[in-house]
Amino acid sequence: MVWMLRLTLPLAGFWLVLSGHYTFLLLSLGALTLVIVTWIAWRTDTVDRAGVALHLSPRLPLYLLWLAKEVFLASVAVSRQVWSLRPALRPAVDLTPVGDMSELSQVIYANSITLTPGTLSLTVDDNGVEVHSLKASDIGELQAGEMHGRVRRLEVR
């Protein structure tokens, strides 16, 4: 039941903001859509047992704002490399630990790493995220764990 709500509520929101026509006909078609898609999603869950659900933490918007700031700063740094006459690129590959994160948090963490220019997640498993970066200090920053901590705090509810 909780599973269904977690899935259906975002989908319902998606339909409502997209639609913009709140007539009886379109709302009932929307309800029909939600029934069909939820049913298909339920079937996929029994097939792949991936057990992924959108845990929308109330802290998520705050995290996204912080991430946006990081992305902006990193973009400025990489852009300066792009435009400098002799780009000082010292690529490095190293592992940054994930600790005992849930799978979804690992994904958020790895994608945040990729989203920030200058760092890129290569592989993800329980040992950690293998990161490729334009300079070694970027990986050091990740290993220091600020982003990791913020992603961790998204889990706490």
Place this chain on the structure above:
Amino acid sequence: MSASLVAELVSGVLLAAGGLFVISGGVGLLRFPDFYTRIHAVGITDSAGAGLILLGLLFHTTSWDTAVRLVLILLFMVLTGPTATHALAQAARRDGVHVWREGERRR
């Protein structure tokens, strides 16, 4: 100053900054020495460039429908963009695409 003028100004600044990032990424895609470093360049256009341009458009509109779609596009790009690049990088890594180190010939 009226609110709409401020919105116009903010939108202009965001669009200009976004355009700058977008071009930077494109130039980086050509200038950087190997596949992995180029991904970082693409990262600038896809995250900062796209984000700023979409935000700029968001300040440019007064219609609710349009604003919703801009936000949705932004959300989907945040979701799919890094996933696609990560998948690419992981597949390239698995295929043994060489990681360029400083001082090597560009490829």
Place this chain on the structure above:
Amino acid sequence: MSTFVLMNVSLFAILIATALAITRLRALYEATMLTALFSLVSASLFVLLDAVDVAFTEAAVGVGISTVLFLGVLALTRSREAVTPRHRLWPAGFVVLLAGGTLIYAVQDLPSFGAADTPVQAHPVTETYLEESQHDIGIPNTVTSVLASYRGYDTLGELVVIFTAGVAVLMLLAHAPRPREHLVHRELILADYRIVRVISKILMPFILVFAFYVLFHGDYGPGGGFQAGVIFASGFVLYALVFGLDGARQVLPQSVLLWLIPLGVLLYVGVGVANMLLGGAFLDYNSLNPGDPEVGQHAGILLVETAIGITVAAVMAAVFFSFAGRRLSR
């Protein structure tokens, strides 16, 4: 030169450059990627020309499905183009030059770009569609009224073409031999890619909802049955790509797909037959609700678009399954 001309010219230049690059490449995977790019550029051009519905279709079909199908085909054959011996290039070159020359000669007869006095613009039927569709049919998107109501016959024909093509492909490919075990070991199993798996899982329902949104809002904006069907199929293909064909088949069994293919066509024809039983002409939706023709039109268009969506989605998914099923087993 106005900005729009400039944008048109630059997009056309990109388009031609892409086409030339596609012909030059011998590595067919790369060429297929460039055809996807070709679709992106031409869709942008359609947007620029204000043909929003066409752009929508091009985006959905060209990028979402045909790339995937091409790749599925390449997975069955080999991915490098054979080198044609030089002496055999001459006749081909002659034919190409002849055909190209004829086309360029014919271009002189085309109206100039953006001309207002072309037959398309000047013919009274254009006026009729644009002016009277609001009164006759009462939905904002004239493209949808033309496609589903005024020219319902044509659209039925198109649907039957898709149906026939789908059946033909399935007859050729449906009985797939299982892939040989030793060939599978180097395959990329995306379900092991944690991020791709999680994000695809989250994204898939949204793609499906978006497909339904496109289907049901064709009256108001760009969209309709064809696009919706393709988007639905591509959402499903995403699932099959990540979680394997067997998984996708468990979610939506092949037999169900095979039933859905004719179901759409039958629904379309059924609407027409119902019109006749109610005393109207074939596909004359007014007869669905003689009191208020607009309601009848609305219902008829909705049903017909749904019918298109069902068949297109089922055909696309089934065709992908049968191509991929020859190799992709997991």
Place this chain on the structure above:
Amino acid sequence: MLYAAMVAVLVTMVLALARAFMGPGLYNRILAINMFGTKTVLFVAVLGFLVGEPEFLDIGLLYALVNFVAVIAVLRLTHYDELLVEGSGDESP
């Protein structure tokens, strides 16, 4: 500023195209084409505002979703080549 953003996007499209032509290899091309796809989203969005018809954003939304499927498809389906060469004798030069 809309025009400036538009020009930036178009120029970057050309740059991405250059990388897609040059390669080298499959991955650089996919990378460039993936980037071209996201630029198309921006192009369509900005164009919608220039023309004054923001309904175009539906197309942008569609691109953002479909481009992802295409990239995943390439990654999933491009690994058969060597199989043919190593695995069976039916590959003639």
